[in-house]
Amino acid sequence: MAIVAIGIVMTMVSPFFFQAGNFLNVARAVAITGIVAAVSTPMLISGNVDLSVAATMGISGMTAGALLVQELPVPVAIIGALIVGLLMGLVNAVIVVKFRVNSLIATIGTAFIARGVAFLVNGGRSIFIPAESYVALGQGSALGIPKPVFYTVVVFAVIGFVMRYTKVGAHIYAVGSSPEAARRAGISVPKITWGVFLASGFFSALAGVVLTSQAGSAFPYGGQGRELEIIAAVIVGGTALTGGRGSITGTILGVVLLGIIANSLNLMGLPAPYQDISRGLLLVAAVATDQLSGRTLGGRGVFRGLRAGTEEA
Template sequence: MSAPADATASRVPAGPMARFFRRLGEGRDNSLGLLAILIVLVVVLSFVSPYFLTATNLLNIGRGIAIVGIVAVGETIVIIAGGFDLSVGSVMAASGMIAGFLVTHGAPLPAAFAAALAVGALVGFINGAIISYARINPLIATLATLAIIRGLGYVISGGRELVISDEAFLTFGVGQVFGVPYIVILLVATFAVFAWLMPRTLFGRYAYAIGSSAKAAQRAGVPVSRWRIVYYVTCGLLSALAGLVFVARTGNAQPSAALGIELDVITAVILGGTSLTGGRGRLWGTFIGLLLLGVVNNGLILVGVPAFWQQVVKGTILLVAVLYDELRRNRVEEA
């Protein structure tokens, strides 16, 4: 009886909703599940707080996730390529300090921005070179550069912050066009550009190939070491860009900037479905994970949850995301 029943069931065409739940159950489309959770959360919070769905609050969420999101683009690419970068917060602080120092000493704004981006690219190059040629574990290598860059920032600045008064610099962080903040536009543009590049160019295809199997990619003729450096330089550049946004938003450059931002960045990336083992992930998944984090943070504030508990919630979300990634990886290996 069961065989005919199964055969009959298999002939029944699966509708969009059936395919949706089947893909979720098989762990093949994390972004769909996240999107469903995000929609439910938005609906719940709209009933909990009448302020939640106002334009002002939604733009606040956008501003709140912009800096983390720009860094998360670079981190996603590095992790897809089988790497990891813990130095992103230190690069943000160092780049912001460089730009702030130059601007406060009369340098043209474009020169200050270029110098800040150069710092990010240099740190990314160092990370990539150490990992590729010295064969040091990415976690250890970038943890070391995290400490070195952060420490140099304190040494050079003496632990003091720089107050920025340059109007053009500050406008970069707080300006708007048609009511939409510049930094939100920058966030969406950054995701859109790299989401387009990843599946369509060698930049993206090599990242997936290297992350899936660096040895196989090497045998296929991919210059693995050079491309790894490219991905770390990209992450460094985007971290430096986020550092400029941070300084422009806050109006000051400080060596302690972006402490702990790595937690939010990595949570958004892993939550979005990028595998810690490399070779799998999508930037739009990271974007949805970022939105989910932003909505959760905003919702906790609106309902009056203390800041300490917000950290507990974010840590729990990261743990659940990592456990889910491990479960999904085991399913793929068993299949």
């Protein structure tokens, strides 16, 4: 409804809004956020959160850049970046599952570590990517659609399929709703936790690859600050911060909504602070709605076990 309302208002306000080219602008602008938001959806549904996604984007992008500068083949650079992402997911999972550290705290810690390592990759400096075939992955269009959008669509489709049509998806919902009930039902809560963190690392790294190919440069601070925007998009899309509830469709709408808000304010020539205000109001409204629907932030999900560690393991 919000998207439709904004669309109607913007069509009246700006003649440039309701144009195919502008929608492609929106799609390109949200593509990277979308990839990570997609994988953050099962993460939040499972009752966890991964705040290291942006740092993973940075370190994986730097990995790809560093490998490309060494004139290694593009597939090697991409695989290297994805492996780094998987390692990030692995480390997060170990900390959360084995050491029973709340995922919020664990991933804040690993985010700092990853960001620091990203800076060490090239002495803190960004890397201009010399491989044209790599840059071509993120720049330009195919069939008139910006290439990053294709990757985002595929990621949404894969994760959406898993969540909707597979046993794993059902287990993720079950674990997020009630780990204890899921355990009694024979679901391995640790396995689900391992899975969502590995997926988060992998797809965040993919987003880092797309980011660096789109920019033509790798930055140690790549993606910095984007984690909150990503979580905002997921929550606005109806995923409960408390776990157990949400959908990929909702996240797509959340991502698009935030993208359209930014795009609309740009088209109107309004300065950035108004965008921040709009995003903030929307997020607060979404969470307030969540609260009023009977779920409390202190009850389950991410905030569960802040004092005593998680219960999943």
